[in-house]
Amino acid sequence: MEKVIEIKNLSKLYKNGRGISDINLDIHKGDIFGFLGPNGSGKTTTMKIMTGLIKPDSGDVKILGHSISEEFELAMEKVSCIIETAESYSYLTAFENLKQFSRYYKDIDNNRIEEVLELTGLLKYKDEKPKKFSLGMKQRLGIAAAILSKPEVIILDEPLNGLDVEGMIQMRNIIKDLAEKENTTFFISSHLIHDVELTCTSIGVLYNGRMLNVDSTKNILNSYASLENYFISEVERNGRI
Template sequence: MEKILEVTNLTKLYRNGRGIKNITFDIFKGDVFGFLGPNGAGKTTVMKIITGLSRADKGEVKIFGYDITEQFEKAMAKVGCLIETADAYEYMSAYRNLELAARFYSDIKKTRIEEVLEDVGLGPFKHEKVGTFSLGMKQRLGLALAILSEPEFVILDEPVNGLDIEGMVDVRNTITHLAGEKQITFFISSHLIHEIELICNRIGIIINGQLIREGRVSELLSDQYNSLEDYYISQLRGEGGSFLR
């Protein structure tokens, strides 16, 4: 299987002693990979290093076979990302925001902007100002910005954080549609176990900066566990309670 992302022994420690330690995992073409862990576990730190927003103390990251420290532009050429929050000009329309973002690329046509807005379910609202959008609609606009350049790999940090049930469903359906219809590989972080279980085929569990389990959801679950939540709690307790602090 083609490896889209290779993370090897990634480590970054902060002055307060927190950070990530020896994180290693791969994401393959076609995966919707869920990065699961509580707030403060290190999910965003890993994603910031992968996207070049932060630098690791040690370790290696390759995207499409390119090392991000040596061939960053080639590594990121087919990558879209939404880290932490969706930034947009609230006094402008959704369409105008995408039109401005398109200027950073050399070959994005207006038809692509229309297509992306339809993909994320914002077609009927494309001329409305972003300031009038609900949080769920803003997150969908963030997704639109992330996929505007037709990436093959999309990185999303807590894409449903703070959303109500309707907003979660909207974002979940959008990701499922893009993965199925557009064949986009996803790397999604979340602390919401149920959402991860619904959309991801593979997961990694990170607690206190350490990756404690990684694999296919279908393989991690068995007759012993009725849900990913049951499995997740069992892993915490299986570590002798050391990750429950």
């Protein structure tokens, strides 16, 4: 299988002692990878390094064969991401926001904008401004922006944040459909174990800045009653509880 994301010996330590240590990970084309760990475990730090927002102390990340430290523009050319929060222009409508974002890409027309608004359940709100949106609706608009250009790799930090049950189901279906039909590769971080179990095809457990284990969801659920049981087992086995 084609490797899409390669993380090698990635480390970043902050003055408060937190960070990540020696992360190694390979993610293949069409995978929905779930980066599972509690708040403060280093998930967002890793994703910020992957997207060039901060520099690592050591190690490297390759996306689609290109190093983020040496070929950043090529590495990010077919990547879309939401890190921490989905931002938008509060004085523009939902449609106008996506129209603005479309200027960064080639061949994004109004039909594509309306298509992603429909996919994310926002089409009927396209003429409303995000300042009136709930947290969940703002998150939907962020997802719409992330999939607008039909990227090959989508990196999402807590993508289900603020969504109600219906919204969570809808987002899971969008992610699964893109992975299955367009072979889009997803890197998703979350501390919501149940949602990771229902969404992701493979899972990596990050705890106190260290990668404890990586396995397919299928293998995990063949051996454990739930992903929660697996997570607790991995943490206990590594002496962290």
